[in-house]
Amino acid sequence: MFLTERKTKGEIMKRMIVHCGVDSIQLALLEEGKLVEYAAERSQKRGLVGSFFKGKVVNVIPGMQAAFVDIGQKKNAFLYIDDLLHPHLEKQPKQKPLITELLKPGHELIVQVVKEGIGNKGARVTTHYSLPGRWLVYMPNAGYVAVSKKIGSEEERLRLKVIGEELRTEEEGLIIRTNAEHAGSEAIQEDLTLLRGRWNTILSKSDTGISPCVLHHDLSMVQRLMRDVYSPETDELIMDSPEQAKEAADFLATMLPGESPNIVKYKKDSPIFDFYGIRQQLEKDFLRKLWLPGGGYLVWDTTEALTVIDVNTGKFTGRDNLEDTVYLTNLEAAREIARLVRLRDTGGIIIVDFIDMNSEEHRAGVLDTLEKSFKGDRTQHHILGWTKLGLLEMTRKRIRNENVVTVSE
Template identity: 75%
Template structure:
């Protein structure tokens, strides 16, 4: 069972997702700083830089957006020209085109945009010109993968592309077809606005943070949404009824005297889970250091002495760390390169087991990620694609934490 808890204030919304009463996702959205990922704009080329194979596009924001050559060529790799052309042969200053934001502006960088358009629905992702059908890798049963792929091929036109999402597993063809029809209509409206509008102008904005979570993760049979704003709760019920006709969503309005996040222990969990030093249930701990593009997670045995010998103690601590860091990476929305300094293990089978544990626990993360494995220095390397601005700033403002120094390993081990 999942529980979504949404706290609303004037100009801002905070949301957490709990699985088995443990936090796995947090997001904050300010009405004046709402993310742009997924939104469509009619933009104008400002500058083309052949040396970078990129162009800057005016989409009406404070900073010009960045369009890379790979995001301009055909979305199907098999249909891209080889060798790759110069971007100067494809774009010129003053040219107007429809672009979609794929990464929010972060720091001094403007938003990243693409012409590989995609519109996510409940059961599938619609790509108007990708020309292929794919099925989520998280659907493991081969018969079900084949069934969904056949449905996608039957429904799409020659130029259209579809990705059947994980939640589409065992879903009826009719529901998938209805989802596709809605997304086609949405794309047709975007194109029509693009043909009529002048650049730069917004053509379509993605769903709100809460609506995206309901679309991607909510199951009306088992899940519950708790909100402390009656008006937003009514909006959520309408949205869910449109998505799940005939099924009554469980949307609860909270009106207790204690603040909502305090009542469900959310504030305490956030304060603990966003600290630099995070204790593991067994007594070990993680030290979390983060820069703009790189995050380093250091594993320590701390107070844990439960193993039969040193190797077993280290192994058990690393297993526990792998499970907990998978949850925290998702909760913190950590992106970029992630390096994990597990405590050294002598056994190859132990290293393999820890890697398997991390991969298994990361399967619940809907964000694209790739675990590369062990480096020659014995570090574990992975990447995760973070498209929206981090929520850690909002957490730091609301829940100041004691950072601690987190130094040291067992007997100086690293």
């Protein structure tokens, strides 16, 4: 279903704006009017993360407990021994074996990319296979069921776990996703059937393919976002390419049969990113010095080892009480840092130098605000808390290279 104007279906919670250029596709995600994600992908070249390959071991390094695997890319992929053992910790040997006991040069195996190559390093791969669907993540050999911790109701978590245990075979593993909250068992079973079929196709291709070769490409950037966060009742997808809009509608019809997707074909004369203010916002959000709405500012420095964010009061004078002024600036900074980390797709170690606070209550309030502001982030992250030097320390999983703005016409 296509629309030239938005359907009246209540307030739009998320707006996905997609610009389809000559050689690239760019995507911006707005939540409640705020830009929270940006990504770009070459039209003819998708990222490797999530894709499956039939690879060949070219070198085994005992001292690193790792192997290098040729998957047909410019650089060989890196396979660590922990990614070679059984995915269920309870089924791993008590004494970790030497990798030379498990792999030899020339050995062929199916691997899945879990991390893009960065700099001089090749991609990182695993044999802990996972195929994400709308409602669950299918792990063909994991042997357990887990439920997303973001589902707060223990009763609902138990219901979903029971459904997962009833549907899986003994060797299969399932992670029930946050999207599955209140979903029926039939919908979950349909998702499982689809993912099982996809895995069987990968196995069949591996049986006949000559290594190194591609067995399965992950979904495109736009399709992944639709799968993970799109809700037809509250969200809107706006695209400036009729062909891509039709592909998106076909994909949604397969993923959410019976639903009426809210897809808008953008037809105005001005570029789509200009019309929605995306270009201007990106230019501000990727600067080294970033102003906060209240007058404070952030200084954002990224090194190979970590990202350091410095918070300053700037023009914000606040109230008569200095401690309150500092606290309000830090609260605003915490909310903005969570948005910018997600937007820039910053990964690795992140250190935030908030303005010094004397009140433990205020420190706890800033930490709580930061944790709540990160709840919408789908990338695995862990907020460790305050160091002895009064710095805020956190980590975020680095899957792809950090975003660089390349907005095209």
